[in-house]
Amino acid sequence: MPTTVGQYLLYRLKQLSVRHIFGVPGDFVLGFNKLIELTPDIEFINTCDEQGAGFAADAYARINGFGVICITYCVGGLKVANPVAEAFAEKSPVLVISGGPGVSERRENRLLHHRVRDFYTQKHVFDQLTVAATILDHGERAISEIDRVIQAVVDHNRPGYIELPRDMVNYPISMLEGSDPIRPTALPLGPRFNDMVSTALAMIDRAQTPVILVDAEIHRFRLHDTVRQFAETLNIPMAATVLGKSTISETHPLYIGVYEGGLGHDSVRDVVESSDCQILLGVLRSDMNTGVFTANLDPAKSIDLTYDRLIVGGDCVESIPMGVFLDALIQSGIAPKSSRFIPHPPEHRPFVPEPVPVSVRRVFDAVNSRLTEDMVVISDVGDALFGAMDLVIQSHTEFISPAYYASIGFAVPASVGAALASPARRPIVIVGDGAFQMTGNELSTAIRYGLTPIIIILNNGGYGTERPMLDGPFNDIFNWNYSRLPEIYNSGVGIKIRSEHDLNTAIDLAVNDDTQCYVLEVILDRHDRSDALNRLTAGLGAKV
Secondary structure, three states: OOOEHHHHHHHHHHHOOOOEEEEOOOOOOHHHHHHHHOOOOOEEEEOOOHHHHHHHHHHHHHHHOOEEEEEOOOOOOHHHHHHHHHHHHOOOOEEEEEEEOOHHHHHOOOOOOOOOOOOOHHHHHHHOOOOEEEEOOOHHHHHHHHHHHHHHHHHHOOOEEEEEEOOOOOOEOOOOOOOOOOOOOOOOOOOOHHHHHHHHHHHHHHOOOEEEEEOHHHHHOOOHHHHHHHHHHHOOOEEEOOOOOOOOOOOOOOEEEEOOHHHOOHHHHHHHHOOOEEEEEOOOOOOOOOOOOOOOOOHHHEEEEEOOEEEEOOEEEEOOOHHHHHHHHHOOOOOOOOOOOOOOOOOOOOOOOOOOEOOHHHHHHHHHOOOOOOEEEEEOOOHHHHHHHHOOOOOOOOEEOOOOOOOOOOHHHHHHHHHHHOOOOEEEEEEEHHHHHHHOOHHHHHHHOOOOOEEEEEEOOEOOOOOOOOOOHHHEOOOOOHHHHHHHHOOOEEEEEOEHHHHHHHHHHHHOOOOOOEEEEEEOOOOOOOHHHHHHHHHHHOOO
């Protein structure tokens, strides 16, 4: 049993199945770094940069259910503000542990290095980015504060912040043996629960063409099996949002595709928007998720359920437990809907190369033809994301992207977190050259820890998402010889791709060799982009 504050914090993390902690060491956190090293079954993953640690922990949390960043005071902590903001926006349960000046040093008000305005500056920043934050500056309250922050992360699936003064790591504690593990707090049903269930059932029962739209909250709260059972029991087709892609297996016979409002396929849009009962499960109505607000989701014919409220036909009730509500619908005994024709994503087809230069569309055709259940696709922002909407993901949680917050530079470090959270799945990373230049050095982290991602770099010489909105030299970047980066890392294989034949050969080589990482640099025309991205940037560009 733990006997110090630092040991207790690690004890709680192990209860949450945390096996890896991502970060960069620094003098204010070195004592805790050493404690991690001495703790069985938890490994500190030393990334190239703190932002990389943040993105890796986010991806780890999306698969494992909880992720942890550990960094030093201010110079490290403030660098993870961006990935933590993304985790908050996209509801990913990430805990930030920051070392800090000792309690005695704070009392003496010393002008220590890394300090900004005062000793509370960093904590004030994370107050805005987390659901709970604390500084463990009172030993007698350390246990209760650790539990309070972690409980909030578990309940809300959003980040929390614990600042650990360096003289508190080994502060002695006493505790009763066998503390109960932290589990999600059950929401009360409330007096109107049964009425809302009855109203929703009546809407579904009289509907002729109901449809389910699934978003990321279903994944974050681990309700994908419940949703699948709900759809199968009532024979209702399912679509996913951009952010919710792969929450439901895309080979399921009731799955129709990704709904992107006016940016997506007409076949999916017709089913969703013509429905007389739209069942929205955890849907975030952001611009990226609704095709720049072109989605036609009618509140009058919607059952809109999120983790903190339910709206049925315009009537809103707060704090309805999502899983309990869905279970009530499953157990209701109402008759399943009659089968009807629905579209399905196209099946994987062999990639037949032509003797022509490679294009964005054909990159995704080639990837799609090789996808298997033991791969996880991680897309960055831009065509890496919107081109990937047509990939057919064969099982849930096998597609990860920052589809709401849209911070470029996510994908390469996320592949480290994803591979460590699920070692049986090999990451296929699709990233633009601009995003790669921000965080691509985390490929060396992957190599260091024996991971073997396939990194596909879409090289169009700059920020291809922004060019159609408003172009200028500010969108251009310096061209690296990306395919030779494995020579710098002294590991892996790099291949430059200019034609469809190059692409076909390179992908075959990469997917058939899981012993090392691959960097596939795809040379594209600077104006080549997917139709979906053209439609998105047209909508966003009108606001510039």
